[in-house]
Amino acid sequence: MKITGFRAETYLMKMDRLVGDANLPSGVEMLPGSILYLDTDEGLTGISLGYGGAAVEGLFGVIEGADPRETVALWIRMNDFLHKAGNEGAACAALSAIDMALWDLKAKIAGEPLWRTLGAKQGRVKAYASGLDYCLSDEELYAFYRRMAKLGIRDGKLKVGLDLKADLRRLGIMRDALSIASPKPGLMIDSNEYWSPKQAVRYIRQLERRFKLLWVEEPARRWDYHGLQQVSRQVGAKVASGENLHTLRDVYPLIANRAVEVLNVWTGQSGVTGLRQIAHMARVHGIEVSMMNAQANYMAQVAAALPNHNMMEVVDPGREHCLRWDNRIEDGHIVLGDAPGFGIEVDKAKLRALQANPPTGSGKFPFPRREGAGLYIVPPAPGEVPWAGGKEV
Amino acid sequence: MKITSAELLRQPGGCILRLSTDNGLTGTAIGSAAAGAQAMRLAKSLLTGADPRGVVGLWQQTSQAARSGRGRSRIRAAALLDLALWDLKARSNGEPLWRTLGGARPRAHAYASSADRFRDDDELSIWFRRMVSEHGFGAGKLLVSGDGRADLRRLARMSAALSLATPYPMLTIDAGQRWSATQAIRRLRAMERRYDLTWIEGISGGRDARGLKRVSDSIAGAVCIGAGFSGIADFLPHLRQRSADVVQIDIGAVGITAAMQIADAAYGLELPVTLAAATGNIHAQVAGVMPNCMSVEIVDPDPPAWLQSDVRVAGGRATAGDAPGNGLRLVRS
Numbered sequence: 034m035k036i037t038g039f040r041a042e043t044y045l046m047k048m049d050r051l052v053g054d055a056n057l058p059s060g061v062e063m064l065p066g067s068i069l070y071l072d073t074d075e076g077l078t079g080i081s082l083g084y085g086g087a088a089v090e091g092l093f094g095v096i097e098g099a100d101p102r103e104t105v106a107l108w109i110r111m112n113d114f115l116h117k118a119g120n121e122g123a124a125c126a127a128l129s130a131i132d133m134a135l136w137d138l139k140a141k142i143a144g145e146p147l148w149r150t151l152g153a154k155q156g157r158v159k160a161y162a163s164g165l166d167y168c169l170s171d172e173e174l175y176a177f178y179r180r181m182a183k184l185g186i187r188d189g190k191l192k193v194g195l196d197l198k199a200d201l202r203r204l205g206i207m208r209d210a211l212s213i214a215s216p217k218p219g220l221m222i223d224s225n226e227y228w229s230p231k232q233a234v235r236y237i238r239q240l241e242r243r244f245k246l247l248w249v250e251e252p253a254r255r256w257d258y259h260g261l262q263q264v265s266r267q268v269g270a271k272v273a274s275g276e277n278l279h280t281l282r283d284v285y286p287l288i289a290n291r292a293v294e295v296l297n298v299w300t301g302q303s304g305v306t307g308l309r310q311i312a313h314m315a316r317v318h319g320i321e322v323s324m325m326n327a328q329a330n331y332m333a334q335v336a337a338a339l340p341n342h343n344m345m346e347v348v349d350p351g352r353e354h355c356l357r358w359d360n361r362i363e364d365g366h367i368v369l370g371d372a373p374g375f376g377i378e379v380d381k382a383k384l385r386a387l388q389a390n391p392p393t394g395s396g397k398f399p400f401p402r403r404e405g406a407g408l409y410i411v412p413p414a415p416g417e418v419p420w421a422g423g424k425e426v
Numbered sequence: 427m428k429i430t431s432a433e434l435l436r437q438p439g440g441c442i443l444r445l446s447t448d449n450g451l452t453g454t455a456i457g458s459a460a461a462g463a464q465a466m467r468l469a470k471s472l473l474t475g476a477d478p479r480g481v482v483g484l485w486q487q488t489s490q491a492a493r494s495g496r497g498r499s500r501i502r503a504a505a506l507l508d509l510a511l512w513d514l515k516a517r518s519n520g521e522p523l524w525r526t527l528g529g530a531r532p533r534a535h536a537y538a539s540s541a542d543r544f545r546d547d548d549e550l551s552i553w554f555r556r557m558v559s560e561h562g563f564g565a566g567k568l569l570v571s572g573d574g575r576a577d578l579r580r581l582a583r584m585s586a587a588l589s590l591a592t593p594y595p596m597l598t599i600d601a602g603q604r605w606s607a608t609q610a611i612r613r614l615r616a617m618e619r620r621y622d623l624t625w626i627e628g629i630s631g632g633r634d635a636r637g638l639k640r641v642s643d644s645i646a647g648a649v650c651i652g653a654g655f656s657g658i659a660d661f662l663p664h665l666r667q668r669s670a671d672v673v674q675i676d677i678g679a680v681g682i683t684a685a686m687q688i689a690d691a692a693y694g695l696e697l698p699v700t701l702a703a704a705t706g707n708i709h710a711q712v713a714g715v716m717p718n719c720m721s722v723e724i725v726d727p728d729p730p731a732w733l734q735s736d737v738r739v740a741g742g743r744a745t746a747g748d749a750p751g752n753g754l755r756l757v758r759s
Contacts, residue, residue, distance in 0.1 A: 099530075102521070105715040106530030112717070139528070143519050145479070152515070152683070154476075154483020285694045289666075306528070313690035317658050317665065338482050340687075 049351030053168030060168030061396030079138030132304025156369030178210030188219030453514030508681030529714025607637030
């Protein structure tokens with residue numbers, strides 16, 4: 034079998050609700066979507082979701098005519114091709130997208146779901162709820178985590194960082210909402226690099242006087258292994274990071290310096306092949322990994338096969354407009370079906386409709402960095418978020 | 427697909443483990459007799475009824491069970507099962523193992539490993555010359571004896587033979603656990619006055635990470651660790667202390683699943699990996715998915731008489747063919 038061509042689609046979605054964090058607490062509801070297809074001479078097509086862009090054009094020549102089953106070898110070839118300029122930025126996104134589509138093809142050729150191709154024993158991945166919820170009112174916050182708890186999900190991750198009193202209140206709301214699934218829900222927080230390391234230590238210690246936290250995510254800058262290590266040593270919770278690093282090379286200092294206890298992984302980290310390298314290195318060093326959220330939870334296919342995977346982030350903000358998928362959440366787990374590859378199909382009519390009439394709404398990606406980050410805290414202004422009273426604490 | 431039975435066949439110096447499935451496939455792995463017996467127990471309790479395609483998940487189970495017990499053979503038993511399961515997974519896909527793992531047709535750099543089977547220097551020399559003329563090797567490994575002068579003489583013989591193939595032979599040394607770190611520094615400095623050594627393995631039992639780091643800082647050649655290691659935990663101190671310059675992985679000792687994990691951990695540190703000798707040279711099947719694989723060890727280019735392998739050694743490289751699974755076939759006698 035040979036790879037013969039590629040096709041790329043881009044479109045715009047309006048999600049069911051706003052998502053927001055410390056950098057953009059007012060949130061966004063618009064999300065750009067992209068789909069990459071890799072075609073073969075035998076009619077099978079590999080799909081990857083989410084990113085890719087124009088750089089695919091430049092990389093495609095490296096894999097054209099190759100056998101798509103040789104996923105890792107082709108990853109090495111692409112990585113070597115990018116040697117001088119580096120597997121970075123748009124090139125890394127393209128490599129990631131191609132690698133994912135190749136793994137999709139490899140599993141489809143074998144006629145099995147990707148989790149099986151990757152050697153997972155079962156297509157079942159523990160889930161945790163993540164609201165991306167700084168833009169939600171207290172009522173909406175409760176409703177989100179209660180809906181997740183009804184699916185059996187026992188753990189939740191809250192966006193924090195701009196207002197200690199509000200964050201304490203909201204942690205309590207999340208815990209109460211999850212309490213129907215577990216008497217002791219696992220509570221996590223994420224400040225998306227808004228703090229300096231010492232700010233993080235002070236803030237987290239105050240939260241930890243009232244709540245036991247499972248992990249704190251990105252409490253310092255993504256590459257600051259010293260700062261992350263400092264936070265890790267001075268708070269009770271584990272430190273998680275890694276979602277904004279894209280290769281094993283980037284992640285290595287965090288592992289070698291014991292700066293994190295949990296690495297967030299996803300397919301944007303140089304594809305299925307690249308993220309598996311990161312998970313493997315982490316596993317050898319006794320570090321857990323946690324899969325990031327994804328459209329239709331498709332990355333659970335990979336998470337199922339990672340030996341050190343703890344649980345996968347589920348957001349479910351409504352971004353599957355033109356997709357059909359083969360998994361469901363049951364008893365707090367993402368249960369993957371038997372559809373081949375990632376189990377994702379594109380509804381072409383719906384895709385064309387989105388492209389013909391792009392929806393409109395508030396905010397758009399990417400998230401910028403908020404004023405004061407790493408220096409001083411700028412709390413939400415009145416009206417910026419539903420829960421802000423406008424009084425400085 | 428389900429595993430229905432496990433079977434153990436004895437062979438001189440080892441065993442053959444076979445896992446059979448309800449759809450008529452058989453996965454084969456070759457290992458030591460002690461590991462085989464343990465593997466049968468693990469297979470009966472953990473693998474019967476399991477789907478062999480879930481090999482990574484099954485490795486989690488068997489290696490965990492092996493760790494909770496005592497002794498190296500238990501970890502080797504989990505590795506043996508892992509080898510057989512990967513064979514089954516590839517056979518169920520109807521493709522060679524290298525393809526199941528995601529590799530392209532492997533052409534792994536190979537080196538000829540003399541081990542300790544030669545009575546005198548002439549035999550050693552004849553063997554290396556044959557490896558050069560028949561298989562194109564330009565790389566070799568010498569197991570030292572402990573007699574410094576004799577070792578230099580033998581190194582000269584190996585170097586001379588390999589120089590027939592290349593002006594820059596790759597020379598490696600196995601110290602056979604005979605030297606402490608300090609002794610190693612003294613001896614290796616003496617050797618390095620005359621020879622360019624690619625790596626040295628087998629120093630101080632491979633356990634003294636600080637000592638090995640000192641060796642690495644004191645010589646030009648690389649310190650290679652991993653021979654005789656039997657599990658991920660053995661590698662970790664060396665990765666942490668950066669005492670390894672080359673990481674040697676024995677797929678027979680750790681299995682393919684763990685080997686890929688260790689290789690990726692080494693890749694993250696920019697460390698090259700070399701694969702220790704495997705019966706039938708099936709390590710060539712695995713080499714292609716390790717972006718940092720520098721070489722595979724060849725003790726014998728040909729499989730034993732009772733075995734056929736799909737791996738050929740020519741032009742100094744080990745190449746696998748298109749036979750399904752690990753490409754091993756038992757010869758009926």
